[in-house]
Amino acid sequence: METQQKAVTELLEIMNKGNYFNKLKPNNDSFSATLNxxxxxxxxxxxxxxxxxxxxxxxxxxxxxxxxDAMILVEMALQLLPNDEMELLDELHRIGVGETKTE
Structure with missing residues (x-):
């Protein structure tokens, strides 16, 4: 029992010394990762x-x-879609920005 406690303590010390587990950031009940x-x-x-x-x-x-495997890729693609920017494009289209006027 004492050997296990020593191993756990040693493992925790190693983990605290290094810069491990920094890719995923807590986000409510899940994690998020940055994509540049x-x-x-x-x-x-x-x-x-x-x-x-x-x-x-x-x-x-x-x-x-x-x-x-395909479902995982589709879920990634869905998370990457710039939804807010698409709403902006809809608003710009609605007010006529970028439309060419024909006479």
Whole structure:
């Protein structure tokens, strides 16, 4: 019993000395991770790639678990979609920004 306590204490000391477990940040009852992109175009490319990979996986006959893997990729793509920015684009479209007037 004392050997186990010593091992646990030693493990906790090692963990506290290093900079471990810093990728995931607590977020209510789950965790979040940061993804760095240079611009919205790069974000769009990433989302498109995730969705294309999902489609390819679902179409593949050789994959052993295409559905579950594809679902993970689709969920990632959904989380990356810039919903607030899409609302802004809708508002800009509604007021006519960017529309060309024809006479």
């Amino acid at each position: 992109v240079s611009c919205y175009s790069e974000l769009n490319i990433m989302i498109t790639a995730l969705l294309k990979a999902s489609i390819t996986m679902l179409q593949s006959e050789n994959s052993t678990k295409p559905f579950s």
